Amino acid sequence: MSETRVKFYRGTHGMGIVISVTYDSDRIIFDFGAPFTPLAQVYDGIVRQRETNRVKDAVLLGRIPEVGGVFARRNLQDLSLESYEDSPYHTAIFICHLHLDHMSEIDKVHPAIPVYIHEDGLKLQKTLEEIGWEKHYRDYSAFRHHETIEVGRIKVTPFFSDHPCPGSSGFLIETPDSVICYSGDIRFHGTQAEKAWKEIEEVSRKKIDLLIVDSTTTSPSEFLRDEALEQQYRIPGRDYLPGSLRVQDIYDGIEEQLKDFAGLGVVNCYPRDVRMLAELKQLAENIDRTMVFEPAYACILYKCLGIKSAVIWPDNDETHPYHEKLKREFPEVTAEQIVSHPENYLLQNSYRNILSLIDLDGLQGRYYHLLGEPLVEGMKEYGIMQNMIARLGWQFRSFINLYSFSHAYPNHLAELIRVINAKTVVAVHSKHPENLNPVNSEQFFPREGCQYVLKDGRLSESGK
Numbered sequence: 001m002s003e004t005r006v007k008f009y010r011g012t013h014g015m016g017i018v019i020s021v022t023y024d025s026d027r028i029i030f031d032f033g034a035p036f037t038p039l040a041q042v043y044d045g046i047v048r049q050r051e052t053n054r055v056k057d058a059v060l061l062g063r064i065p066e067v068g069g070v071f072a073r074r075n076l077q078d079l080s081l082e083s084y085e086d087s088p089y090h091t092a093i094f095i096c097h098l099h100l101d102h103m104s105e106i107d108k109v110h111p112a113i114p115v116y117i118h119e120d121g122l123k124l125q126k127t128l129e130e131i132g133w134e135k136h137y138r139d140y141s142a143f144r145h146h147e148t149i150e151v152g153r154i155k156v157t158p159f160f161s162d163h164p165c166p167g168s169s170g171f172l173i174e175t176p177d178s179v180i181c182y183s184g185d186i187r188f189h190g191t192q193a194e195k196a197w198k199e200i201e202e203v204s205r206k207k208i209d210l211l212i213v214d215s216t217t218t219s220p221s222e223f224l225r226d227e228a229l230e231q232q233y234r235i236p237g238r239d240y241l242p243g244s245l246r247v248q249d250i251y252d253g254i255e256e257q258l259k260d261f262a263g264l265g266v267v268n269c270y271p272r273d274v275r276m277l278a279e280l281k282q283l284a285e286n287i288d289r290t291m292v293f294e295p296a297y298a299c300i301l302y303k304c305l306g307i308k309s310a311v312i313w314p315d316n317d318e319t320h321p322y323h324e325k326l327k328r329e330f331p332e333v334t335a336e337q338i339v340s341h342p343e344n345y346l347l348q349n350s351y352r353n354i355l356s357l358i359d360l361d362g363l364q365g366r367y368y369h370l371l372g373e374p375l376v377e378g379m380k381e382y383g384i385m386q387n388m389i390a391r392l393g394w395q396f397r398s399f400i401n402l403y404s405f406s407h408a409y410p411n412h413l414a415e416l417i418r419v420i421n422a423k424t425v426v427a428v429h430s431k432h433p434e435n436l437n438p439v440n441s442e443q444f445f446p447r448e449g450c451q452y453v454l455k456d457g458r459l460s461e462s463g464k
Contacts, residue, residue, distance in 0.1 A: 006022075009449065011428040016033045016063075018065055023154050030096065031095060032095065033106075034105055054107070055075040058105055070087075073085050075108070092149075093115045094143075097167065115141065131322060143169075153175065154175050159202070169184055172206065174206075179210075185407060190246075210454055211441065213427060214430075215436045216429045216430055265347065267349075270370075289343075294353060312332070354385060367389045367396050424441060
């Protein structure tokens with residue numbers, strides 16, 4: 001008997017999503033990333049990855065779950081896991097966006113399995129390979145929002161989610177007997193929140209059986225709110241919780257602080273969040289400053305969005321072919337120019353080039369840590385960054401918790417669930433899924449590694 005089956009390999013109690021939907025021998029998997037554990041990460045920049053043992057090491061270290069039928073037989077070595085060559089499944093993988101907890105392990109997948117990324121995300125992936133931040137292990141297939149891809153009898157229609165990483169998407173998945181919505185990382189406090197709500201309203205026109213929803217901010221430690229707001233925490237609505245920041249509030253705050261400031265503004269942002277790079281450049285223009293990027297960031301912004309910017313060249317021994325184009329076609333700003341007129345610039349600086357700031361010693365400065373690396377307070381590198389800024393005598397400002405920035409606030413989650421009106425909802429990407437407010441849906445708590453049958457909007461163990 002044909003039936004829709006859902007298996008939650010990972011993501012029901014933290015980050016690193018890997019979930020499959022199967023109908024007969026057709027299977028889709030959405031996302032293929034490692035857990036986000038920066039304080040316990042084996043590959044810390046010092047430990048080198050073993051090339052011929054990439055798959056085996058990743059499985060044994062728990063970076064990827066034991067998914068059968070996606071790895072080449074030769075790469076499994078002595079692991080007792082079904083290989084791609086022995087699998088009965090017709091499989092395709094869909095990546096919601098290029099943050100590492102959603103796609104870091106995709107290089108281990110057999111190259112014959114199609115891996116779909118939004119066309120804007122694919123531009124970013126190719127750029128990261130060009131600048132040497134990613135290795136080219138495989139090719140990818142591009143999708144566009146609202147264009148349906150068929151994997152046998154399973155239909156997948158991507159839709160827009162308001163997230164700063166290019167091509168970020170949720171997925172509407174239709175099998176012959178069920179309809180599933182996977183939100184991907186979604187938020188409604190970004191600069192395109194209205195578009196995100198319209199997408200959700202459009203998705204809700206389908207009769208959704210199962211909603212799998214990003215619930216990161218249901219973990220109290222990962223959402224900044226006042227204890228006095230606990231009673232409002234469970235009130236559905238599209239209004240913002242008092243004290244909650246919109247992304248535009250962050251930009252407005254920086255503008256206000258730098259508008260009449262005679263010193264230098266410095267931002268540390270995440271290079272994969274390309275929309276933020278463009279928005280920071282616009283912010284600088286709004287207050288008559290020139291936005292200055294390091295070469296890799298300038299290349300990413302240009303390749304992904306076609307936006308040229310000023311470049312500052314760090315004093316290091318890195319040389320790449322793409323540098324030649326930047327040197328020919330992009331305006332250069334030197335440390336000497338910044339020292340002469342710091343009020344004219346907003347400078348992007350990454351942790352890897354933090355020593356470049358020594359050239360700017362003696363200036364007044366305001367440093368904004370906007371979710372760049374190091375990502376989490378408590379990491380050794382985070383302390384080094386703070387100490388460096390303190391030595392310079394600059395003000396240090398971190399606007400918002402890492403997790404809240406890219407994920408929907410709790411009241412927005414409740415409103416999303418109300419609008420989708422699914423029979424069943426499963427919280428993923430959260431350490432405390434029990435805190436989700438399901439509003440008008442029945443919440444289900446799946447066990448990782450267990451396969452479930454989806455029938456009439458209800459999940460039950462398949463026993464297979």
